[in-house]
Amino acid sequence: xxxxxxxxxxxxAEAAFEQFATEGFANVNLDQIAVHAGVTKGAxxxxxxxxxxxxxxxxxxxxxxxxxxxxxLIASVPDPLDRLRKVLELSIYNCVIDKKNRVFTTEIFALxxxxxxxxxxxxxxxxxxxxxxxxxxTTAKLAGQLQIEDPRSAVDMMLSAxxxxxxxxxxxxxxxxPVEQQNLVQGLLKILGYTEGSSADVMQKS
Amino acid sequence: xxxxxxxxxxxxAEAAFEQFATEGFANVNLDQIAVHAGVTKGAxxxxxxxxxxxxxxxxxxxxxxxxxxxxxLIASVPDPLDRLRKVLELSIYNCVIDKKNRVFTTEIFALxxxxxxxxxxxxxxxxxxxxxxxxxxTTAKLAGQLQIEDPRSAVDMMLSAxxxxxxxxxxxxxxxxPVEQQNLVQGLLKILGYTEGSSADVMQKS
DNA sequence: AATATACAATACTTGCCAGTATCTTATTAT
DNA sequence: ATAATAAGATACTGGCAAGTATTGTATATT
Numbered sequence: 207x208x209x210x211x212x213x214x215x216x217x218x219a220e221a222a223f224e225q226f227a228t229e230g231f232a233n234v235n236l237d238q239i240a241v242h243a244g245v246t247k248g249a250x251x252x253x254x255x256x257x258x259x260x261x262x263x264x265x266x267x268x269x270x271x272x273x274x275x276x277x278x279l280i281a282s283v284p285d286p287l288d289r290l291r292k293v294l295e296l297s298i299y300n301c302v303i304d305k306k307n308r309v310f311t312t313e314i315f316a317l318x319x320x321x322x323x324x325x326x327x328x329x330x331x332x333x334x335x336x337x338x339x340x341x342x343x344t345t346a347k348l349a350g351q352l353q354i355e356d357p358r359s360a361v362d363m364m365l366s367a368x369x370x371x372x373x374x375x376x377x378x379x380x381x382x383x384p385v386e387q388q389n390l391v392q393g394l395l396k397i398l399g400y401t402e403g404s405s406a407d408v409m410q411k412s
Numbered sequence: 413x414x415x416x417x418x419x420x421x422x423x424x425a426e427a428a429f430e431q432f433a434t435e436g437f438a439n440v441n442l443d444q445i446a447v448h449a450g451v452t453k454g455a456x457x458x459x460x461x462x463x464x465x466x467x468x469x470x471x472x473x474x475x476x477x478x479x480x481x482x483x484x485l486i487a488s489v490p491d492p493l494d495r496l497r498k499v500l501e502l503s504i505y506n507c508v509i510d511k512k513n514r515v516f517t518t519e520i521f522a523l524x525x526x527x528x529x530x531x532x533x534x535x536x537x538x539x540x541x542x543x544x545x546x547x548x549x550t551t552a553k554l555a556g557q558l559q560i561e562d563p564r565s566a567v568d569m570m571l572s573a574x575x576x577x578x579x580x581x582x583x584x585x586x587x588x589x590p591v592e593q594q595n596l597v598q599g600l601l602k603i604l605g606y607t608e609g610s611s612a613d614v615m616q617k618s
Numbered sequence: 619a620a621t622a623t624a625c626a627a628t629a630c631t632t633g634c635c636a637g638t639a640t641c642t643t644a645t646t647a648t
Numbered sequence: 649a650t651a652a653t654a655a656g657a658t659a660c661t662g663g664c665a666a667g668t669a670t671t672g673t674a675t676a677t678t
Contacts, residue, residue, distance in 0.1 A: 209645035211655060230526055232438050235635055247637090249656045257636065309525050315579055316522035319515050320436055329583040362580075363599045369579045370572030373521055377535040393569045397603060416675085417625060441665055453667090455626045463666070620678085627672075634664090642657070648650085 215253045218243050219263040226264055227306035230313050236260075262323060268310060269331040272300065276338065286346040290398070293342060294391045301372035302381055302390075308372055336361060343398055354399030364397045421459045424449050425469040432470055433512035437519050442466075468529060474516060475537040478506070482544065492552040496604070499548060500597045507578035508587055508596075514578055542567060549604055560605030570603045 221243035225234045236257055240247045254260045279296055283289040300307045318325040343357040354360050371390060375381045381390070392402075427449035431440045442463055446453045460466045485502055489495040506513045524531040549563040560566050577596060581587045587596070598608075 209643095209654060214655080230522065233526065236637090237635080245655095246657050247635095248658070251637075252655055255637095312521055312525060315518055315582065316436065318582055319518060320439065325583060332583060359595065359599065363573055363603075366576030366580055367569055367573040367603075369576030370574065371576075373575045373579075374568075374572055376521065376524055377531060377538060389565065393565065397569075397573075420625080442667090443665080451625095452627050453665095454628070457667075458625055461667095622677085623675090625672105625674080627670100629668100629670085631668075632666090634666105636661105636663095638659100638661075640657100640659085642655100644655080645653090647652085 214245075214249075215263065216267070218245075218250060218253055218260065219267040222260050223264040223267050223310065224306070226261065226313065227310035230309070231261060231317060258321070261317070262327065264310075265314060265324065265327050268307070269327075272331075273334070275300075280342075286342070286349045287351040287400075290342045290346050291391060291395065293339070294394050295387070297368055298371065298387055298390055298394075301368060302375040302387070308375060311372065312376070332365075336365060339365065347399070352399040353401055357398075360398050364394050367394060367397060420451075420455075421469065422473070424451075424456060424459055424466065425473040428466050429470040429473050429516065430512070432467065432519065433516035436515070437467060437523060464527070467523070468533065470516075471520060471530065471533050474513070475533075478537075479540070481506075486548075492548070492555045493557040493606075496548045496552050497597060497601065499545070500600050501593070503574055504577070504593055504596055504600075507574060508581040508593070514581060517578065518582070538571075542571060545571065553605070558605040559607055563604075566604050570600050573600060573603060 218239065222234075222239050225239050225242055236247045236250055239260070240250055243250075250260065254263060275296060276293060279292055280289055283292050301311075302308065314324060314328055318328055339361045340357050343352060343354065343361055346352045347354055347357060371381065380386060396402075424445065428440075428445050431445050431448055442453045442456055445466070446456055449456075456466065460469060481502060482499060485498055486495055489498050507517075508514065520530060520534055524534055545567045546563050549558060549560065549567055552558045553560055553563060577587065586592060602608075
């Protein structure tokens with residue numbers, strides 16, 4: 207048997223992600239990616255059979271990264287509402303502060319319009335995120351920390367807002383302020399039925 | 413003096429919009445646009461000095477169209493809450509049902525990441541939309557139809573949600589259902605402080 | 619009618635970049 | 649050691665599309 211390079215696909219996907227997330231899919235050529243991975247274009251074609259496949263690999267890499275981050279966070283926070291808030295903070299960070307993630311996902315949206323495989327990849331990823339949030343919200347609701355009738359539709363609206371916030375971050379840099387961050391998280395929690403002050407005992411007032 | 417063709421720039425911008433909104437900026441070449449405008453590529457360069465300028469013109473065309481539609485709607489509905497609801501319905505229609513608008517704006521977002529002129533064009537447009545909504549919400553609030561403290565931040569969150577809904581529409585076709593439409597409008601109104609039922613007299617209950 | 623000039627058509631150049639063909643090198647099983 | 653083969657380097661091809669040079673044509677002023 208000859209030598210093998212099992213790390214190369216990942217290494218190339220990482221390098222591709224970095225480049226794509228900085229300059230966009232259309233503005234990056236395979237030579238650039240190759241240079242950043244410390245190889246030449248020919249080597250890329252040993253592991254991926256087209257630029258498109260490399261793009262898909264970069265997407266998968268991004269999805270994995272997000273999952274790892276989120277589940278690490280969830281495992282470390284016991285209280286349901288705290289956990290929800292932490293995940294929201296992470297999501298906002300991912301979308302707003304971390305420019306690479308923001309650019310990369312925005313590019314994915316545009317590419318999804320034309321390529322069904324990119325689209326279904328994102329759809330699958332997004333489903334896991336949605337279910338994750340529905341779980342978090344339901345748990346917090348059962349703990350009496352949220353006043354919400356339909357967690358599913360609330361989560362859908364909240365996730366829409368996050369995506370929209372991501373887009374706005376491109377045009378409104380002030381969104382990156384730490385203070386603004388907290389306001390955004392607060393606004394998202396509000397969509398999820400969090401009422402400021404003594405949380406769950408608002409209903410009893412009337 | 414020679415002949416003149418004052419309608420050509422608009423005609424080309426319209427044709428460009430149509431093509432870009434169908435296939436995306438990167439997948440449309442100037443020959444295609446020329447054919448759809450009933451001219452040849454050479455003619456385009458009489459009116460625009462690059463593809464990029466034509467893209468900007470297509471953007472401006474889109475912005476104008478939206479403004480015309482919205483202001484036509486506003487003028488025809490007297491009640492503040494009704495007016496707000498109608499504008500929201502139009503916005504959802506624009507973002508979700510009207511695929512061309514959805515595709516075109518998504519492409520703008522991606523292009524904005526790299527091109528400052530595209531970005532500032534959108535930012536300017538978005539500002540007018542934001543101010544419009546703030547006006548609508550404030551009017552409805554003063555009329556006692558909305559329970560909202562800070563119209564500005566509520567509108568920001570609501571507009572984020574709309575943008576996010578637009579993105580989701582690419583991945584979740586069921587959003588196009590008429591029923592779902594109304595749910596979305598209802599959810600957006602909720603963000604703006606609309607409490608279902610007898611609207612403005614909720615406070616008095618406690 | 620003549621002519622100046624903007625509009626438009628045609629044909630061409632140029633550069634970029636995905637993908638390929640071919641050659642080299644390193645590794646491992648025998 | 650050596651044959652077999654995967655990984656990688658280098659150099660090339662081919663196609664696409666933006667932009668340009670040139671030529672043609674219609675119109676408005678004189």
